[in-house]
Amino acid sequence: MSHHLPVLLVVVPLVAAPVIALLNRPRISWAVAVAVTLWVLYAALALLSQTMVDGAIHYALGGWVAPYGIEYVVDPVNAWVIVIVALIGALVTPYARMSVEREISEDRIPLFYAAFILCLTGLLGIAVTGDVFNVFVFLEISSLSAYALIALGKDRRALTASFQYLIMGSVGATFIVIGIGLMYVMTGTLNMADLANRLPEVASTRTIPVAFTFLTVGITLKLALFPLHLWLPNAYTYAPSAVTAFLASTATKVAVYLLLRFFFTIFGVTFSFDVMQLDRILMPLALVAILTMSLVAIYQENVKRLLAYSSIAQIGYIVLGISLASVLGLTAGILHLFNHALMKGALFMSMGCVMYRVGSVRLERMGGLGRAMPWTMAAFVVGGLSLIGAPLTVGFISKWYLVQAALEQGMWPVAGVVLLGSLLALMYVWKVIEVAYFREVDPELGITEAPLSLLAPTWVLALSNVYFGIDASRTVGIATRAAELLLGVLS
């Protein structure tokens, strides 16, 4: 069975989703969803350890050999992304039970889990496939289910947020299809490895740079790089808490993976960065994202919205690392992919706990929560410290590598912006901490600590922020290996 793991990773959740919808009992649907996510986590970890030992795993779907058939390829880069998605999925699903009971009406709960597992399927599929058109199909599976998940939010603004995301997301996906089509017309292949071989021959035509441009715009729209981030703040703010925690930690990360795959594996670093000079556009946008979005975050009164703007700034850090196009820079970017999933997962989950007890995450309703919900807010503080980049947390590790990578190329101002971004993060995290710890709690509200089934997954993530912040050898090792692989330093 282990031979078929790459395809089972996608097929099991894909088959489970309609089963969950048909079972149509909230508790049973939830139990199946948990079982599926746990199995996916097991498969993801098995694939990661296998690929770290044996190198890339190739799986031909239905026995049709690439480039004629669709091929699934697992190498350290996407095994890493698969583990991130699977880990967050396995933590959010147990968390979702109580959170969802409070935020979604009972008859919709089984459908919620079906859409949730479909979204997981799509994200895993994007990561595992070695075929560019297959990427588009999985992208739409994950996006369409994400629109449905966001629209399940209690606030009616969730509907408009979802609609806005649908319009922008579909435009992004269509741009990606145009890019794929233009690549296909020049090379006659859709297989990623085959494309990488055939593209250099035709790279001097006008079609390939146009394809490259369409793909860049489409993918950066999906990963919410400034200024194409407009769909993100509303979507994250009004979606149900569990959905926000899941999407914030996985959806944009998978889009970043697509960026890496297209620019480094398919087009190659020479074409992307020497011919097309991608760094000249990515780096300024990343720097602007870090500064402006952190500033905007400081002025937010809704903590989920605050964290959403902070997410756009953090995506700036990841893209900044990629735009340096060096082993250190890519390592920093790939490391932050994982680290940001850990910190935003913990932060959004602790906000889900607040939502469960208080019914709102607006700052004026959160006074004194540090005393009323000590464990919830302590998890927020740990996640917040990580976001700032305090030592002993994962945030410090990724910023350390990012600053080193910038200095390696003599870019002092870039390193300065990274540190300034941390300062701004300190300001917006402090704003929440100040309200939660230095204001009196209203005893009439009778707010108590969140239940254990919400706290446990939150704390698993909060503690892993600290664990991987102290012992980063494993994560840095995988990230470095992935970076070397993408740059072709190591085959």
Added chain:
Amino acid sequence: MSALGLFNYWAAIFLMMVGFYTLIARGNLIKKIIGLNIFQTSVFILYITMGKITGGTAPIFVEGGRDVVYSNPIPHVLILTAIVVGVATSAVGLSLVIRIKEAYGTIEEDEIEDESL
């Protein structure tokens, strides 16, 4: 190839711009979905055009026909998938519009914004 020979590509670009403009400029949510559909359809034409070879026939093996030219069937297959995706997107979009109409009583973007304040 003359400009007229590229007619299909011109049509695709024209439809693409019409769809994209409708999507951005119209405040009515249904019209936005229509714009999105036209935009996606232009890509379908782009793909189908790519697969066509002058004098090419359907890709069914002809006995003894060594110099038969076949059109590439793969773009058609890909677009069949893309059409399904497009239909699903429209379905989700339109059902969202229904929910928005129920919640806000309007499907005009500016009126929804006034309501939200």
